[in-house]
Amino acid sequence: MSIYDSLNEQQRKAVFHTEGPLLILAGAGSGKTRVLTRRIAYLIAEQGVNPWNILAITFTNKAAQEMRERVDRIVGYGAESIWVSTFHSTCVRILRRHIDRLGYDHNFAIYDADDQKTLIKDICRRLNIDTKVYKEKSILAQISHAKDEMITPDEMEMNAAGDYNMKKIAGIYREYQAALRKNNALDFDDLLTKTVELFQNCGDVLESYQERFRYIMVDEYQDTNTVQFKFVSLLAGKYENLCVVGDDDQSIYKFRGANIGNILGFERVFPGAMVIRLEQNYRSTQNILDAANSVIRNNVERKSKTLWTENEEGEKLHVRQFQNGFEEAEYIIGDIIKNHKQGKCEYRDCAVLYRTNAQSRVFEEKCIQSNIPYKIVGGVNFYARKEIKDLLSYLKTVDNTRDDLAVRRIINIPKRGIGASTIEKIQTYADTMDISFYDAMRVAEEIPSLGRSLSKVDGFVTFMQSLRSKAGAYGVTDILKEIIELTGYVAELEAEGTDEAQARIENIDELISKTVSYEEAKADMDEPATLSDFLEEVALIADIDSVDNDKDYILLLTLHSAKGLEFPYVYLAGMEDGIFPSYMSISSGDLTDIEEERRLAYVGITRAMKDLTLTSAQQRMIRGEVQYNRVSRFVKEIDRDLVEQGFKIPDKKEVLNRVMPKNNPYMKMRESLMGITPGAPKPKEFTVTKASSLEYEVGDTVRHVKFGVGLVKSIVDGGRDYEVTVDFDRYGVKKMFAGFAKLKKI
Numbered sequence: 001m002s003i004y005d006s007l008n009e010q011q012r013k014a015v016f017h018t019e020g021p022l023l024i025l026a027g028a029g030s031g032k033t034r035v036l037t038r039r040i041a042y043l044i045a046e047q048g049v050n051p052w053n054i055l056a057i058t059f060t061n062k063a064a065q066e067m068r069e070r071v072d073r074i075v076g077y078g079a080e081s082i083w084v085s086t087f088h089s090t091c092v093r094i095l096r097r098h099i100d101r102l103g104y105d106h107n108f109a110i111y112d113a114d115d116q117k118t119l120i121k122d123i124c125r126r127l128n129i130d131t132k133v134y135k136e137k138s139i140l141a142q143i144s145h146a147k148d149e150m151i152t153p154d155e156m157e158m159n160a161a162g163d164y165n166m167k168k169i170a171g172i173y174r175e176y177q178a179a180l181r182k183n184n185a186l187d188f189d190d191l192l193t194k195t196v197e198l199f200q201n202c203g204d205v206l207e208s209y210q211e212r213f214r215y216i217m218v219d220e221y222q223d224t225n226t227v228q229f230k231f232v233s234l235l236a237g238k239y240e241n242l243c244v245v246g247d248d249d250q251s252i253y254k255f256r257g258a259n260i261g262n263i264l265g266f267e268r269v270f271p272g273a274m275v276i277r278l279e280q281n282y283r284s285t286q287n288i289l290d291a292a293n294s295v296i297r298n299n300v301e302r303k304s305k306t307l308w309t310e311n312e313e314g315e316k317l318h319v320r321q322f323q324n325g326f327e328e329a330e331y332i333i334g335d336i337i338k339n340h341k342q343g344k345c346e347y348r349d350c351a352v353l354y355r356t357n358a359q360s361r362v363f364e365e366k367c368i369q370s371n372i373p374y375k376i377v378g379g380v381n382f383y384a385r386k387e388i389k390d391l392l393s394y395l396k397t398v399d400n401t402r403d404d405l406a407v408r409r410i411i412n413i414p415k416r417g418i419g420a421s422t423i424e425k426i427q428t429y430a431d432t433m434d435i436s437f438y439d440a441m442r443v444a445e446e447i448p449s450l451g452r453s454l455s456k457v458d459g460f461v462t463f464m465q466s467l468r469s470k471a472g473a474y475g476v477t478d479i480l481k482e483i484i485e486l487t488g489y490v491a492e493l494e495a496e497g498t499d500e501a502q503a504r505i506e507n508i509d510e511l512i513s514k515t516v517s518y519e520e521a522k523a524d525m526d527e528p529a530t531l532s533d534f535l536e537e538v539a540l541i542a543d544i545d546s547v548d549n550d551k552d553y554i555l556l557l558t559l560h561s562a563k564g565l566e567f568p569y570v571y572l573a574g575m576e577d578g579i580f581p582s583y584m585s586i587s588s589g590d591l592t593d594i595e596e597e598r599r600l601a602y603v604g605i606t607r608a609m610k611d612l613t614l615t616s617a618q619q620r621m622i623r624g625e626v627q628y629n630r631v632s633r634f635v636k637e638i639d640r641d642l643v644e645q646g647f648k649i650p651d652k653k654e655v656l657n658r659v660m661p662k663n664n665p666y667m668k669m670r671e672s673l674m675g676i677t678p679g680a681p682k683p684k685e686f687t688v689t690k691a692s693s694l695e696y697e698v699g700d701t702v703r704h705v706k707f708g709v710g711l712v713k714s715i716v717d718g719g720r721d722y723e724v725t726v727d728f729d730r731y732g733v734k735k736m737f738a739g740f741a742k743l744k745k746i
Helices: 009-016 032-045 061-075 087-102 113-126 136-148 153-160 164-182 188-201 203-212 226-235 286-296 325-341 357-370 386-399 404-410 420-433 437-442 453-471 476-487 489-496 499-524 531-539 583-587 591-605 652-656 665-674
Strands: 022-026 054-058 083-086 109-111 185-187 215-218 242-246 274-278 317-322 350-354 374-376 554-558 567-572 608-617 619-622 625-628 643-645 701-704 708-717 722-728 732-737
Touching: 009 032, 009 274, 022 032, 032 054, 032 061, 032 215, 032 242, 054 061, 054 087, 061 083, 083 087, 087 188, 087 203, 087 226, 087 531, 109 113, 109 188, 109 531, 113 136, 113 164, 113 185, 113 404, 136 153, 136 164, 136 188, 136 226, 153 164, 164 185, 185 188, 188 203, 188 226, 203 226, 215 226, 286 317, 286 591, 286 608, 317 325, 325 350, 325 357, 325 567, 325 608, 350 357, 357 374, 357 554, 386 404, 386 453, 386 476, 386 489, 386 499, 386 531, 404 420, 404 437, 420 437, 420 453, 437 453, 453 476, 476 489, 476 499, 476 531, 489 499, 499 531, 567 591, 583 591, 701 722
Parallel strands: 022 242, 022 274, 054 083, 054 215, 109 185, 215 242, 317 608, 317 643, 350 554, 350 567, 374 554, 567 608
Antiparallel strands: 619 625, 701 708, 708 722, 722 732
């Protein structure tokens, strides 16, 4: 049986059309990865194309890895010559070879969001700019937008005209770029802009890659921004064998600079392009697809397509409305537990999707209270934790001493007696001499007034030079272990002896495991495992890459994070006007904002394979205030015959009659936790239960409504109440008063 026999008619057309520009409009769950991998196989096996001449680009490491594995299985010999990677990884590979043409060293650093924020803070301090007025996050967002549109600092300043604030931002942008160059560093946006700059300024480099990549395929094309579009256009400029795959109905990253015009206007840029629609869905039931179709057809700015499937009709959608967010979370987590107990699903089959990260709190608390496994996508990234950032900064300094941020982070970790005053003197000298911070330390004797700090600075430089001399002979794991041993980093944590310190040691152990895995993977591919390459791989890891499909936990994540994923059971929470769509998109008056939100709803609905529940609350606490919102217009756009109503929706009058704070459910919950009977007069003082009558004692295992299961470490008479210290499994050591804690012995 041929590998092409399993394709439907439209998929076969997409696979067999190999010459010239091709736009594949691939609806959700329509098998686009299958099409791309078989198209690659067809090019090699049937058209005689050298694997070396094929480039496949996608957006996430997870998607790239999945495509790589499929290509390897189908193509076999020669597959290793095909470039299958993300935009950023592709650009890094090109820049590692040619960035010297732009005046950078090949071992440039890649700055993450924390590094960027630190750099902006330094620049604002140097320019006497108040970061309470000009927020670092806002400045970086405007700089990122400018880079997406390939606008230079000079162009930003010129475009600002009489806008004082934009002129100020342009000045910060100029200093920011100068600092990056001085540190031999690039941020994520630079990876693309510098590659385009390289192609535009070095015709021979561009021509060499045009010759190499004669067949280019780009996945998720609807998410490309201006600079990504320019990068692809330049590469495909000679042969125009460009195949882009995307779905304009899933364009949801406008806030990151994605330009939906790239996919809607593809035929204008590439006249004569073939357009193929993939509308058969292999993921969801027909009812779910009909719901998605009924919502998205309300958008004007789109290319018409209608999803259909040969799967069963399936269950109707469940629409539920609750009095508040707590009841909503209780129902959703309870429904998951019920389905799990009945054997209908594993926990990993279920996902709770919401519009904003802030909505995750009540679901997390309910999971903890119910003692069921869960994972939040979008929490603190492993590589952003202090101990990991510290050790990575050591590795970065070994690799690239021009990275001032990395050097300054570790100069006094562990403490070496090098204070802020000394660091400032070194930085001033470095700025005056126009050299790196590290190079200034190497000639510290020339810096006036360092005094007794001179020997400490010299000691740090000697230590780092020793590490750098070993780097050539040591592997990544060996050099990391050497840093940990010689700095005494773990020994210091062990001496601390706290649960928090132990958790940090475990994170360090995980980092060591990561370096070992990296070296093993490189050995399997018969490629060198270099420190620069390891740091590059770590820098390009995204939150969603941490999701392990083999682990049995509920996923809690935003709708934006869910794109590209699929789950048998999906719960869309917070389906209210003002939450989703957001208040800002409703009030902006811009139709495109609502259409973007509707596309996000379409993405959420099409994540579901067999069962979809949409929930809302009549009232919800937002920023400390109770808000009353209507059911989302997106829910109302779903055809009624597709929906099974689970609860009677009260009329508007009934909702408004719930006067605050008399019947405030949040106050009731608080009073309940305090032991106050609803409706009863509040006592002036709470009765304290003495230790002799507590149902638990030191050494007992107890459960707390929020923190879950823990071990009682001590009970101390605090006078009016008893102070109980509990070591919780998930949250560590907590101290609380017995009267409020309501601990239950288990």
